[in-house]
Amino acid sequence: MMDEKPHIRVVAAEIERDGRYLITQRRAQAVLPHLWEFPGGRVEPGEDDTTALLREVRERVGVTIRVGELSLHVAHEYDEYVLDLLVYRATLTEGDPKPLRVADVRWVAPQDFGRFEFPGADQQTVDKLLNGGD
Numbered sequence: 001m002m003d004e005k006p007h008i009r010v011v012a013a014e015i016e017r018d019g020r021y022l023i024t025q026r027r028a029q030a031v032l033p034h035l036w037e038f039p040g041g042r043v044e045p046g047e048d049d050t051t052a053l054l055r056e057v058r059e060r061v062g063v064t065i066r067v068g069e070l071s072l073h074v075a076h077e078y079d080e081y082v083l084d085l086l087v088y089r090a091t092l093t094e095g096d097p098k099p100l101r102v103a104d105v106r107w108v109a110p111q112d113f114g115r116f117e118f119p120g121a122d123q124q125t126v127d128k129l130l131n132g133g134d
Contacts (some may be wrong), residue, residue, distance in 0.1 A: 006081045011053040012040030013090035014071050014125070020107040021129070022092075023116065024061060027103045034103065036116040038087060038125060049086055060102050063095035072128055076121035085121040 015022040015038075024039045026032055041056035043049060050067045057065050068089035076083045097105045108116065113126045 005077070007084055008081050009043040009049075009084045009086070010040060010121075011043055011049045011056070012038035012085060012087045012122070012125070013053055013057055013065055013067070014038055014087050014129070015065060015090045015092055017092060017107060020109050022061070022097055023106055023108055024097075024099070024102040025104040025106075027101075032119045034117075035119050035122075036106075037118060037122045039097075039102070039105075040087075049088065053088060053090070057090075060100055061097040061105055062100050063097050064093050065090040066093050072125050074121050074124045076124070078120075083121050085125075087125050 013022070022039060023036045026035050026037065028034065039057050039061050040053055041060065043052040047055075053067055054065065057063060068091065070086060071089050072085075072087040074085045074087075076085060099105050106116075110130050113130060118126055
């Protein structure tokens with residue numbers, strides 16, 4: 001049952017620039033190593049989604065964003081926990097992304113997403129983008 005496992009709330013940014021989206025690669029020592037995802041991370045106790053997303057994006061790729069509307073909410077069940085992933089549209093306002101707490105960063109056009117492997121929850125976001133879901 002989904003309710004018996006711990007829920008982890010994670011926020012991610014769907015940052016688009018010139019028709020490409022920013023994705024980051026998980027580090028070798030991370031859970032789900034080397035997979036690609038939208039930048040973001042865990043919401044800490046006492047944080048709201050926007051605060052968490054601003055902090056995580058700054059810590060991981062060194063940029064400032066403006067957080068927009070919620071694009072997608074996915075509950076994805078893994079063996080040990082349930083991941084509540086909330087993806088927000090975001091705009092890059094300052095800086096150029098660099099891999100600070102991630103292995104790599106890329107700007108990728110939607111038609112090229114198939115070349116990158118995403119974790120299950122993120123894959124649903126990718127599918128929605130590819131299908132032009134609004």
